[in-house]
Amino acid sequence: MTHQIHIDQTRLISELQTLATFTDAEPVSNGTAVTRIVFSADDLRARAWLKELATAEGFEVRDDAVGNIFIRWPGTQPELPAVATGSHTDAIPHAGMYDGTVGVLGGLEAMRALKRSGLHPRRSIELVMFTSEEPTRFGIGCLGSRLISGTLDPIRADAMQDKDEATLAAVRTDAGFSGSLASVQLPSNHYHAWIELHIEQGPLLEREGIPVGIVTSIAAPAGYRFTITGFGGHAGALLMPDRKDALCAAAELILSVEKHALATGTIDTVATIGTCDVHPGAVNSVPSRVILQLDIRDTDPARRESVMQAVRRDYEDLRQRRKVTITEELVNADAPAQSSPHIVKLLEETCVAKKIPYKKMVSRAYHDSLFMARIAPIGMIFIPCRNGVSHKPDEYASPSDTTLGVQVLASALAKLASE
């Protein structure tokens, strides 16, 4: 029996708009600014609201020790590994309203639509909302999915600190999530399949007029923290020859990163120093210490490492010349992930059957799917976003593209749940 799957676009868009009201950002004129840092008041309100939506639908809801939320629709054979979908609802400072949220609320609507269609899935279907896909608070992204996949040591995770030196252990306990982080890990046969719906966060689908992207692989991210310590003091009285200005050294390091990322000659290498904490941070004080966070990604982790080696050679030279100390701390260095050929094929067949043009593509952004790939066969569905813009208030995905993405997701979930 084939089931008519009708996506309730009006409800979905209205829910995306409601979720965007849980924000710590000042309104802007050019879009919807969303700041929703993990375990902030807005994040906790958003979580409570999501759980209400799920409960109202009769789905089972649980969360784990790090606050990952699992929304389950039991199948007729609930003992079988479930099929799962999901994404995140946290948002970096001054982000938009679609990154992650489309996969969470779209996943919920896909489940509701399947239920309305009269489907009784054989396997359970589960929606996961991951804690802290964004690295804003603790400096590392995909916290929830790293712990689920056993990629991050639970003791190291609990000891991580935010900028106020509050540990994850303390912050999650305050937020109501207790218990050992070791209990978050799921075995590799826990899920039969995993699919994440997400905005592309790049321009290709829109540029080519294609409504659906099927992700074949996810580029490999790494993160480093540099601490540069020099000698500062009074901006008027400390003479130029006597300074060891940590910020000037940092400026050279930032440019070194840019130079070597460009030198690979491929668009697949990207490197960003996105934060710069200057101590003591006063206009009339020579900087004595600077902390930089580097985000570097490549489809080829060996090439990513070769850029790091070149940067290290430069900062050795910088140490000598500027008489500063530079320490490098590895935050994460992850491998790329490949989608499951079976899920890619199933998504392609779904698009063909529905006459939806699609394109196979690489995800340059990382996603929780990067880590879910370590415990389950994965796939990702991309939808276009205007001008390829993401992580900014003018991020936008059209209602019709969003609905189409959810339609493909729902069909794929139904097929996978029947396997």
Ligand code: GLV
């Ligand atoms: C996560 O949002 C990323 O930076 O790819």
Ligand code: MN
């Ligand atoms: Mn993001």
Ligand code: MN
């Ligand atoms: Mn995202």
Ligand code: MN
């Ligand atoms: Mn992301």
